[in-house]
Amino acid sequence: MSAIQIKDLTFVPYISETELQKLISDVAQKINSDYKGKEIIFVGVLNGVFMFASDLIKQIDLNCQVSFVKLSSYHGTETTEVVTELFGLVESVENKHVIILEDIVDTGITIEGLYHHLLSQNPASLEIGTLLFKPDKYTKDVPIKYIAKSVPNEFVVGYGLDYDGFGRNIPSIYQLKA
Numbered sequence: 433m434s435a436i437q438i439k440d441l442t443f444v445p446y447i448s449e450t451e452l453q454k455l456i457s458d459v460a461q462k463i464n465s466d467y468k469g470k471e472i473i474f475v476g477v478l479n480g481v482f483m484f485a486s487d488l489i490k491q492i493d494l495n496c497q498v499s500f501v502k503l504s505s506y507h508g509t510e511t512t513e514v515v516t517e518l519f520g521l522v523e524s525v526e527n528k529h530v531i532i533l534e535d536i537v538d539t540g541i542t543i544e545g546l547y548h549h550l551l552s553q554n555p556a557s558l559e560i561g562t563l564l565f566k567p568d569k570y571t572k573d574v575p576i577k578y579i580a581k582s583v584p585n586e587f588v589v590g591y592g593l594d595y596d597g598f599g600r601n602i603p604s605i606y607q608l609k610a
């Protein structure tokens with residue numbers, strides 16, 4: 433694999449399709465074992481999660497439901513204020529075992545709002561699973577139970593993740609060229 437160009441930026445290969453599938457299988461096996469005998473509902477955060485959610489959920493051998501939400505975060509009038517709007521998720525998660533699925537957790541701002549929103553509905557349990565996690569950037573206390581891979585603080589694209597709306601269709605993950 434060689435470097436690719438998306439708009440004005442160059443990206444180099446970082447996580448191959450083979451490695452991705454191995455990482456995702458490991459997460460699926462953990463979930464199958466942790467929730468044995470239980471029903472779960474996955475709540476995927478669009479857009480970036482679509483490939484990870486699809487490959488992961490195909491390997492889940494439990495009774496499960498699948499739902500998606502879309503979150504849009506933007507800075508309010510104060511520079512520190514981040515407003516998160518939630519779209520989707522009509523069904524209640526009360527008394528359900530819920531696993532939120534994210535493509536990448538960076539500062540944790542996106543996931544924190546959704547986590548507390550779902551927690552207020554009294555789920556039987558609530559956990560977070562993410563394909564990628566940037567531990568050096570994470571500023572929140574919300575526990576991230578399932579992490580396929582921790583990555584350094586570099587911008588990545590592919591496998592659902594975009595740069596300015598492009599690159600989501602790339603089947604592996606590329607990293608911004610230093």
Ligand code: 5GP
Nearest residue numbers: 536537538539540541542586587588593594
């Ligand atoms: P957080 O709210 O945790 O800071 O950011 C989470 C969201 O930021 C992710 O769902 C994703 O949309 C975006 N994001 C964070 N880091 C990256 C990255 O390295 N690459 C891409 N493509 N998106 C990122």
